Amino acid sequence: MDPLLNAANSALRTLFSTPRAAQVCPTLAAQTTQLDAVESRAAASLMRVNHVGEVCAQALYTAQALTTRNPALRAHFTRACTEETDHLAWTEQRLKELNARPSLLNPLWYAGAFGLGLLAGRLGDAVSLGFVVETEVQVGAHLQSHLDKLPPGDHASRAIVAQMRDDELRHAQDAQDAGAMELPQPVKDLMRAAAKVMTTVAHHI
Numbered sequence: 337m338d339p340l341l342n343a344a345n346s347a348l349r350t351l352f353s354t355p356r357a358a359q360v361c362p363t364l365a366a367q368t369t370q371l372d373a374v375e376s377r378a379a380a381s382l383m384r385v386n387h388v389g390e391v392c393a394q395a396l397y398t399a400q401a402l403t404t405r406n407p408a409l410r411a412h413f414t415r416a417c418t419e420e421t422d423h424l425a426w427t428e429q430r431l432k433e434l435n436a437r438p439s440l441l442n443p444l445w446y447a448g449a450f451g452l453g454l455l456a457g458r459l460g461d462a463v464s465l466g467f468v469v470e471t472e473v474q475v476g477a478h479l480q481s482h483l484d485k486l487p488p489g490d491h492a493s494r495a496i497v498a499q500m501r502d503d504e505l506r507h508a509q510d511a512q513d514a515g516a517m518e519l520p521q522p523v524k525d526l527m528r529a530a531a532k533v534m535t536t537v538a539h540h541i
């Protein structure tokens with residue numbers, strides 16, 4: 337398919353259709369999850385943030401696949417994007433189970449992340465991969481922090497978040513192995529600041 341059409345298709349699919357996971361979350365707990373109203377709301381806010389992260393992952397990987405001229409790297413980004421679709425589906429499903437909605441600002445998050453992915457891609461493959469490494473490492477740390485915040489009895493959300501954390505750290509390693517360059521510290525700091533704005537807003541909206 338034409339790369340631009342492919343990108344448009346990905347945006348529409350991410351934002352307006354219900355994603356289908358290729359696999360059930362492998363670490364889903366056997367214990368049933370029962371939450372009171374307060375726990376349920378707290379879990380929903382965290383899972384909304386994680387869902388936004390996955391919307392952004394779709395945008396980033398799609399933009400980076402679009403910009404690279406290296407077919408092997410395009411396949412790498414596309415494969416990672418497919419794995420992220422599982423995360424998108426799991427978090428969306430969990431939000432439904434918690435009777436919560438995704439972020440109303442998802443089109444905005446998608447557009448912003450897509451722009452960043454294009455920018456990273458334009459700066460060359462090593463930078464683009466370096467951006468993936470830093471993003472995935474930051475997301476992995478963020479997911480780890482959610483394991484401390486999620487209600488202890490929310491086995492379902494915790495299993496999803498734990499699996500996603502492991503996958504994101506593997507994505508970081510894969511990008512490293514594919515030839516990523518280390519981003520300068522100020523860029524990493526800027527990315528962390530942008531992520532903070534996004535996670536703070538998505539917690540509520």
Ligand SMILES: [Fe+2]
Pocket residue numbers: 389390393420423500504
């Ligand atoms: Fe993910």
Ligand SMILES: [Fe+2]
Pocket residue numbers: 393420472503504507
């Ligand atoms: Fe990832």
